[in-house]
Amino acid sequence: MLINPHIQSTSYLIKQLPTLxxxxxxxxKIIHASDKWLFTFGENSGAILGRSLFEIFPDLSIKWQTVLKECFEGKANPMGVQKYKDSHLNEKWYEWSNTCWYNEEENIIGAIIQINDVTESLEKELELEKTKVQLKHQSEISKTGRWEYNILNDEITWCDITKAIHEVSPDYVxxxxxSIGFYKEGYSRNAISMAIYEAQEKGTPWGIKLQIITATGKEKWVxxxxxxxxxKRKLIGFTGTFQDIDEQVLxxxxxxxNEKLLRTLVDNLPLNVYVKDIHSKKILVNRAECLYLGAKNEAELLGKDNFDIYDYETAKKFTEQDIKVMSSLEPILGEEVISTNKRGIQTTFLTSKIPLLDEKGMANGLVGISLDITNMKQKEKELRNLIDVTSLQNKKLINFAHIVSHNLRSHTANFSMLLDFLQYEEDEKEKAKIMDMLNSSSGNLLETIENLNQVLAINTNINIEKKEVNLYDKVKIVEENLKDFIIENNAEIENKIVNTQTIKVIPQYLESILINFITNGIKYKHPKRKPKISLHLLKEENYSVLTITDNGLGIDLKKYGNKLFGMYKTFHSHENARGMGLYITKxxxxxxxxxxxxxxxxxxxTTFKVFFNEKN
Structure with a gap:
């Protein structure tokens, strides 16, 4: 039935149709198909012509059969959109439409179906719908509404969210x-009015954080x-958004x-507080830390590491500490460290370093807390020295008490014995001898008491004020006072002290010390050479060190070293030796x-080195 020339001509024309x-x-059954239709669905005319449409497209539902049957009855309805998977399993969407197919006698002999690929437009429509849903959802989450104002008809429209922000009913017009009246009177209302004016006159958009008073009387930040x-370059209205930011602002x-409160607390703590990043650079410091490091404000220290602030050795030590804390995640608590800043000032701190952890449990910095205990350490040292001095004084007092007891008991026993002899002696010559012995014992007792008083005065007068004394001049004065003694013994005093050198001492003690060492150096001279005493002074840490050297007999220190400065200890058979000089001097x-x-x-x-404490 399709072989007559007229049919063949019609088929040729259908093949060239630009649509599917x-x-x-x-x-x-398929009678004709355009080449584009065949190409799109991967068919050829020999395999498809005469076959059922539903054999080729089994996914077409019963609904499409009903639509086509109605078309055969003269009711051409659109078929709608249908999904299709090609030979590569790519999903496509096609819009199917149909119309009645008439023969020359105006009889319906079938249906003409045209197909349009609407995959792209449908995807865009779906994407647009998805975007609209997302925007609506985002708008609801962010509490952001829309509004528009049409100048031509003086109409303003609010979306539901904008109305909800203003706390008005959904049907509110x-x-x-x-709308402007909702803004809080004062700054907010003036600001929005000015913004609208600027937009109207200059085309300037706006975005401002303001306050409104809602319909229920609630203040709200928006x-x-x-x-x-x-x-066409003519202003026709305004459009914009309206966001509820009350919770964020509050x-x-x-x-x-809270930050201000915390900062106030941190700045007023009697501690040095700082925070460092992973590279040991400071990202926060408190007022005490600024004061210690000599910074005017926090900005001078932020971004600086240990090597920017401390000397090399201190910086190296602190950096090693920081790395250890951040790598091991173990804090350092209450460790005593000595810090030297770039000005050379040493400070003792009781330091704690605590790692700062991120959400993964890794260290991204540390918090440091340091307590300056320099004064505490100094007081501790002074207390220790005081305890040592007190202990020494106690030992001296005990020793002094024993000596006093022993010496006075010896003198008392001697007096008692001599008086007993005197009482029973009848010979006048013997009585005279006993009286001489009593006079001698009385003199010895007075000398003992004087020596003991001198020692007691030294040990009790601990608050006598020290003064700056020119040592060179003081040696010259002592030398002048001992002039006759020096000449008598043909002695030489070599004063190597610089004439400008001074020491901080109790002046009367210094003179006594010089006299004692110089006279001892001459008194215990070597019989084969004339005595020579040399004096010189040097500085050593917190001390001025006076060195006094003589060329005399010398002392066997292995034998007498631990007794050298004892009371009534003598080491040479000199007639004037009493064993009190070195004891009093010490x-x-x-x-x-x-x-x-x-x-x-x-x-x-012998060489004596006297260390005069310049600090205390």
């Missing part, structure tokens, strides 16, 4: 003046944004309040916070 077209008869709308206010030196050292060799001489 197919002709079916009343039994749903806003006006321009009432972010009002808008811009002008133009048509949260920010509360956060800033007490005088120690009462001034100093110390004494000795070096000696028998037959060669």
């Amino acid at each position: 077209t197919v002709f079916i008869d009343r039994e749903f 806003p006006k321009l003046d009432t 972010f009002a944004a808008g811009k002008p709308l133009y048509e 949260a920010n206010v509360e956060t800033k309040k 007490n005088q030196i120690e009462s001034m916070g100093g110390k004494i050292e000795v070096e000696s060799k028998v037959g060669c001489g």
Whole structure:
């Protein structure tokens, strides 16, 4: 039935149609198909012509059969959109439409079906719908509404969210003046009015954080944004958004309040507080830390590491500490460290370093807290020294008490014995001898008491004020006072002290010390050479060290070293030796916070080093 010339001509024309077209008869069999249709669905005319449409497209439902049957009856309805998977399983959407197919006698012999690929437009429509849903959802979450104002008809429209922000009913109809009236009187209302004016006159968009008074009387922070709308360069209205930011603003206010409170607390702590990042750079410091490091404000220290602030050794030590804390995640608590800043000032701190952890449990910095215990350490040292001095004084007092008891008991026993002899002696000559012995014992007792009083005075007068004394001049004065003694013994005094050098001492003690060492150096001279005493002074840390060297008999330190400065200890058979000089001298030196050292060799001489404490 398709072989006559007229049919063949019609078929040729259908093949060239630019659309996807197919002709079916009343039994749903495909009679004609355009080349584009065949190409799209991967068919060829020999394999498809005469076959049922539903054999080729089994996914077409019963609904389409009903639509096509109605078409055969003269009711051409659209078939709608149908999904299709090609040979590569790519999903496509096609819009199917049909119309009645008439023959020359105007009889319906089938249907003409045209197909349009609407995949792209449908995807865009779905994407647009999805975007609309997302925007609506986002708008609801962010509490952001829309509004528009049409100048031509003086109409303003609010979306549901905008109405909800203003706490008005859904059927509320806003006006321009009432919309502005919602803004809080004062700054907010003036600001929005000025923004609208600027937009109208200059085309300037706006976005401002303001306050409104809702319909229920509640104050609320909002972010009002808008811009002008133009048509053919003519202003036709405004459009914008309206966001409820009350919770954020109040949260920010509360956060800033807490931050200020925390900052006030940190800045007024009697501790050095700082925070460092992973590279040991400071990102927060408190007032005490700024004060210690000599910074005017926090900005001078932020971003600086240990090497920017401390000397190299201190910076190296602190950096190693930081790395250890952040790598091991173990804090350092209450560790005593000595810090030296770039000005060379040393400070003792009790330091704690605590790692700062991120959400993954890794260290991204540390918090440091340091307590300056320099004064505490100094007080501790002073207390220790005081305890040592007290202990020493106690030992001295006990020793002094024993000596007093022993010496006075000896003198008392001697007096008692002599008086007993005197009582029973009848010979006048013997009585005279006993009286001489009593006079001698009385003199010895007075000398003992004087020596004991001198020692007691030294040990009790601990608060005598020290003064700056020119040592060179003082040696010259002592030398002048001992002139006759020096000449008598043909002695030489070599004063190597610089004439400008001074020491801080109790003046009367210094003179006594010099006299004692110089006279001892001459008194215990070597019989084969004339005595020579040499004096010189040097500085050593917190001490001024006076060195006094003689060329006399010397002392056997192995034999007498531990007794050298004892009371009534003598080491040479000199008629004037009493064993009190070195004892008193040592007490005088120690009462001034100093110390004494000795070096000696028998037959060669002795060197005494007197350490005068310049600090205390």
